[in-house]
Amino acid sequence: MVWKGPVSSVRHAPPRELLLATHQFPGPYCIKAFGPGDDAFRSAVESAAESVVTRARFESRVRVTSSGARSCVTLDLRIDEVDEIIAVYERLYALPQLALIL
Numbered sequence: 416m417v418w419k420g421p422v423s424s425v426r427h428a429p430p431r432e433l434l435l436a437t438h439q440f441p442g443p444y445c446i447k448a449f450g451p452g453d454d455a456f457r458s459a460v461e462s463a464a465e466s467v468v469t470r471a472r473f474e475s476r477v478r479v480t481s482s483g484a485r486s487c488v489t490l491d492l493r494i495d496e497v498d499e500i501i502a503v504y505e506r507l508y509a510l511p512q513l514a515l516i517l
Contacts, residue, residue, distance in 0.1 A: 426516075428504030434497050441495045448507055449515040452479045452486040456512050460488040463506035467499050468492060485514070 428434070438444060446464075450456040457477050464473050473492045480486070494500055507516060 426508040428501040431497055431501065434500055438494075438497075438500075440497055441493070444492045444494045444500055446490045446492065446503065446507070447517040448488045448490070448510075448513060449517075450486060450488075450510070450512045452483045456486060456510075457488050459510050459512070460490065460507065463510065464490050464492065464503055466506055467502045468494070 448460045450460075457475070461470075461475050464475070472494075473490055475491070476489045478487045478489075490503070492500075492503065504516070507513060
């Protein structure tokens, strides 16, 4: 399902109703965060997730562009409730070096 709501410059989690309609909780949830290709960005993304769920409840993978300038940090989270997803999004959007979330 693709979100086709109004376009906004405010960065926030998908609407609670959409998350509840498209995911079962508890269950898996994947977030891809794009930013600089350095270890500091990876660490910041992981810390943002870890501030909401324990490290044991997520795995991360990093893909860096061939130039090394950009990276994608994929978080595979095991979520108990929808509020955890919203909280992770809030913390990720607070990262100044974040370029995009999918």
